[in-house]
Amino acid sequence: MGRYVIRRLIQAIPVLLGATLFIFAIVFALPGDPVEALAGEKRQDPAILAVIRDQYHLNDPLLVQYWHYITGIVLEGDFGKTFAGVPVTQLLAGKLQVTLNLALVALTLEAVIGVLLGLWAALRRGRATDTAILASTLLLISIPTLVTGFVLQLWLGVWLKQAVGTEIFPIAGATQGLKSYLLPGFVLAGTSIAYLTRLTRTSLVETLRSDYIRTATAKGLSRRRVVGRHGLRNALIPMVTYLGADLGALMGGAVITETIFNLPGIGKQLYDGVYLREQPIVVGIVTILVLVYILANLVVDMLYAVLDPRIRYE
Amino acid sequence: MRKTSLDTLPAEGGLGNEPLLAVDNLHVEFATRAGLVRAVNGVSYSLNPGETVAVLGESGSGKSVTAQAIMGILDMPPARIPQGEVRFRGTDLLKLSEEARTQVRGQRIAMIFQDALSALNPVFTVGWQISEMFRVHRGMSKRDGMKKAVELMDKVRIPAAKQRINDYPHQFSGGMRQRIMIAMSIALDPEVLIADEPTTALDVTVQAQIMELLAELQRESNMGMILITHDLGVVADVADKIAVMYGGRIVENASVHDIYKSPAHPYTKGLLESIPRVDLKGQELYAIKGLPPNLLDMPTGCAFHPRCPYRQDNCVTDVPPLHEISGTRNSACHYWREVLDGDQR
Known part of the structure; x- marks a missing residue:
């Protein structure tokens, strides 16, 4: 197992290099001059602009710039500086926490709601409850986050506050602890909840048809134990896979949600970074996201071996 | 529904002449999209302590469905039991509450299945799965349950039971897995053991060992055994009585001795003749002509008539009753006398 983990981590290196180079090249190819964008409307002395360009290696070819960037990260842990002179690591430190909080709240909501709804639908397979749950998941999948975000902000944030007189779901900012994250977390998790519900239902229905479930019943176990212990434990395997891989997707999806709810996370920062063409910020954030993806997938693969004893790594 | 708790089931002995387990005129049907499938049509057989009844028949004959109805592990719906009784020590199990049936399952009537894998x-150790019987039904601690599991694994002769208690099913060979299945089923000393094709998935040499083990366990505990199989070779050594099923009915009911000596139903006769024999080496192997009946579209009259070498006109129209040939023997064939004499084919 240990050797397997090390091998997987080594395999992650080319993935990281490829992903960063790719995003580096895309930002490089964006039209417009970042230094002039920095100056804004005001006309600057070309000599000053040239000095800044030189300072940030902006005149070098793409691969040379990339080389400077990578060696900076590897040798000094330096992800570069913004044009305003703030180190990217320092800029992102607090924001990463916000996004991580948001993603974890979303993941928790997803796991709890998705599994419970899926379980409920599976046990009522073919009946009205099942159909109602399936139909509502389809609805949830069909509505874009942009819409659910603004609609829930209005309904649960504004109208509900007016109706009951106190604020239950804050609609902007991350200043009220866990409470601030509930509504954005739900919006972010929306489609994932729907997918997980469907996955849980299918997986459990499938599992409950297996021979070992019949054996468990024949052992004289209660229905609760048959489903809860023997069924769910087996149905869990595809669900965990999905949840793990989804953590990365949730962090990526935070760009829209954080912008809607004005949360100071890396999603919002990424949005601003692209807008201002601040290469170090964009590449830095993407690198972090790729890293989260890779680690989440590694954890999922580890969990496989824990959940399913038939899987062994070496 | 009448609610009867387990306590009202007599612990020992039957009521007068009542056998240990009696299936009486059992019907099972399945509602499917294509129509109603009558899988079991009035099956009756009985089982006494220490006795082995072999239920013989090809796929779709209703033998497994009957067993699952006895255990109460049919999915209802789509399955339905419109009539019939399954009496265990005189109590009709079909009238019990689900709660009371759960108490019977596994503790008093246990079952082993065809494919132990x-x-x-797959995700629990064999020790966990065997000891679950003691933890759930006897309230034992994890540790005591595991001790019992090791004893049982020793009993079914799994080598190095103590070291293998924490292994998973996939780490065992097919024969060993079936032994684990058997250990689990006999954990709480059931009075009836239903073995649904216990050796079908195994090598011939392993088959014999498993049958021997079952026979030995049965001798020790005097439990009654229902052995469901399509393999006549397996039956001869261990069974006392044989019930041959075809198209959801019992077509012949007799002692092993009688059936092997002279079958009284053309289907039984066909089955016996299709066993390969060393002295007939080189000759073409006998096979019953045609295919098993389609349960959605059963032949009229006797279900076997399209494949039967003894067929007469009335076989196509009249369902043959189960004729009594002797006190212990029945045949559902209009021409059982001719079959018994073996004068035609």
């Missing part, structure tokens, strides 16, 4: 839960 898929019948055992």
Whole structure:
């Protein structure tokens, strides 16, 4: 197992290099001059602009710039500086926490709601409850986050506050602890909840048809134990896979949600970074996201071996 | 529904002449999209302590469905039991509450299945699965349950039971897995053991060992055994009585001795003749002509008539009753006398 983990981590290196180079090249190819964008409307002395360009290696070819960037990260842990002179690591430190909080709240909501709804639908397979749950998941999948975000902000944030007189779901900012994250977390998790519900239902229905479930019943176990212990434990395997891989997707999806709810996370920062063409910020954030993806997938693969004893790594 | 708790079931002995287990005129049907499938049509057989009844028949004959109805593990719906009784020590199990049936399952009537690899839960250790019987039904601690599991694994002769208690099903060979299945089923000393094709998935040499083990366990505990199989070779050594099923009915009911000596139903006769024999080496192997009946579209009259060498006109129109040939023997054939004499084919 240990050797397997090390091998997987080594395999992650080319993935990281490829992903960063790719995003580096895309930002490089964006039209417009970042230094002039920095100056804004005001006309600057070309000599000053040239000095800044030189300072940030902006005149070098793409691969040379990339080389400077990578060696900076590897040798000094330096992800570069913004044009305003703030180190990217320092800029992102607090924001990463916000996004991580948001993603974890979303993941928790997803796991709890998705599994419970899926379980409920599976046990009522073919009946009205099942159909109602399936139909509502389809609805949830069909509505874009942009819409659910603004609609829930209005309904649960504004109208509900007016109706009951106190604020239950804050609609902007991350200043009220866990409470601030509930509504954005739900919006972010929306489609994932729907997918997980469907996955849980299918997986459990499938599992409950297996021979070992019949054996468990024949052992004289209660229905609760048959489903809860023997069924769910087996149905869990595809669900965990999905949840793990989804953590990365949730962090990526935070760009829209954080912008809607004005949360100071890396999603919002990424949005601003692209807008201002601040290469170090964009590449830095993407690198972090790729890293989260890779680690989440590694954890999922580890969990496989824990959940399913038939899987062994070496 | 009448609610009867387990306590009202007599612990020992039957009521007068009542056998240990009696299936009486059992009907099972399935509602499917294509129509109503009558899988079991009035099956009756009985089982006494220490006795082995072999239920013989090809796929779709209703033998497994009957067993699952006895256990109460049919999915209802789509399955339905419109009539019939399954009496265990005189109490009709079909009238019990689900709660009371759960108490019977596994503790007093246990079952082993064909493919032990898929019948055992892949994510729990074999020790966990065997000891679950003691933990759930006897309230034992994890540790005591595991001790019992080791004893049982020793009993079914799994080598190095103590070291293997924490292994998973996939780490065992097919024969060993079936032994684990058996250990689990006999854990709480059931009075009836239903073995649904216990050796079908195994090598011939292993088959014999498993049958021997079952026979030995049965001798020790005097439990009654229902052995469901399509393999006549397996039956001869261990069974006392044989019930041959075809198209959801019992077509012949007799002692092993009688059936092997002279079958009284053309289907039984066909089955016996299709066993390969060393002295007939080189000759073409006998096979019953045609295919098993389609349960959605059963032949009229006797279900076997399209494949029967003894067929007469009335076989196509009249369902043959189960004729009594002797006190212990029945045949559902209009021409059982001719079959018994073996004068035609």
